[in-house]
Amino acid sequence: MIRPLPSELAKIAKDELNENPNQVANDLQHLKDWISKQPHLRARTDDQWLIALLRGSKFSLEKVKKKLDLYYTLRTTAPDLTLRIKPTDPKFIDFFRLGTCLILPKPKDKLIPRVILIRAGHYDASVYNVADVMCMFYYLVQILVMEDDVACVLGTKIVTDYSEVTMAHFMQGTPSMLKKMVAVCQDSMPLRLKGSHHINLPSGVEKVFVLVQGFLNEKAKKRLKIHKNPEELLEHIPKEIVPVEYGGTGGTIPELIEYWVAKFKEYHSWMKVEEQLGTDESKRLGPPVAADLMADGSFRKLDID
Template identity: 65%
Template sequence: MIRELPEELAKIAKDELNENPERVSEDLMYVKDWIEQQPHLRARKDDQWLVAILRGCKYNFEKVKKKLDLYYTLRTTAPDVTLRHRPLGPDFLNFFRLGTCLLLPKPKDQIYPRVILIRAGVYNPETNNVIDIMCILYYVVQIAIIEDDVASVLGTKIMVDYKGVTLSHFVQATPSVLKKIVAVCQESMPLRLKGSHHVNIPTGVDKIFSLISVFLNEKAKKRLRIYKGCQDLVNDLPKDIVPTEYGGDGGSIAELIENNISKFNEFREWMKQEETFGTDESKRLGKAVKTKAQKSLDGSFRKLDID
């Protein structure tokens, strides 16, 4: 049973995502029936999870099928990204406590996309990899969209802090790694990315952004924000969600780390179940449908889409 949306959020879901409250139960049953008919697919069938997938695909059932299939296929074929660390295992928690990827709090007085903070410069590139952040992000997004309808209806934003990032960090983001990250985040996750905010950018990195912009569509380019200082960032995001280290009132990084770990502990059983899902390619009926994301793993970049 899914949660009933507040009036304002329900209107957004209807107008932007084609959600019809009177048909949601029927739509969920259709998706569950389709999953049951796929012998190769070991997929989660919780209502709140599936409605997040439906919203992420704007209730286009063909897109829903492709996204679900790709999501669980990548669990099997790209475990170096999706299962690099066992959720809540020692390695996972030790890396998480560095604060490389944190879900920021909800603003108190407005409906606003959920914001995820990424701090790549705080990990040691000699002992960890950028894919470790991807692994954390993979589960942070799941928690956000299951726990909070704002995340599945209104979407999420990414705030990236480059303080401490060195050349050793950047060289880890090889073309093959970036392609996998694009495939997992953009095509398989029910993630409505509403923009990205970048601060503390090292000298010369602006040239990298110029290169990346080649792969962005016009909407994505307009939603990419680069700040010279933290004050501009606070002026652009709700102040009560921005960490105190950046001039906001959203609590300290240390507090946010503990809050996020507590949230992971609440979802402990969910995380354990996640390890049981995936695909058995020997049981697949016919050939796998090649999405643009899957092709990108072997081919060239395509334009990054931001909804």
């Protein structure tokens, strides 16, 4: 069973995502039947999981099938991002407590995309890797998918803080790694990415963004915001959800860390199942779906919906 949406959120889902309450049950059954006929695919069939995928694909059944297949294919073909640190491993919590990736709270009286904070330099680059940060993001989003209909309908925004980033951190972002991150984040994740905000950039890094913008479509370019100082961030993200450390009133980073540590512990059994899912490419009936995403070469255009 899926949770009924509050009326305001249900209207947005209908108007913007093509959600038809009278058709949802049929769409869910269609997906379950399709999954059962894919010999290579080991995938979740929970209603709440599948409805999130449908919403993230604006109820296009063909699009959601491709996204779902890619999501689980990357679990198998890109384990350096999706299973580098398994969510049930104590090392996962140890790294998570560094606070490199956190979901900010929801505002009380407004509907906005959920905001994910990435603190890109808050780890020792000689010990950990940017792929570890990606793991935190990957599994946080899974909890968000299962618990938060606002995120499933309105999507997410990412705030990246580059304070304490060193050249060692940047060197970890190889072209191959970045391509995989794009494939995982933007092509396969259930939640739509509604934009990104970047603060505390080291001198000279702005030039990198000029290059990155060459890969973005017009909508994505408009939604990529570089802020001169953290105060500018508060013009775009409600102060009530921004951590105290960034000038907001949305609690402290340590409080957010402990909240999400408790969530990971609550989802331990769920994550244990998750670690077993993926694909058996030897049983796939057609061509591999991720070959072009994983291949060397230039980036294709990124699409932020």
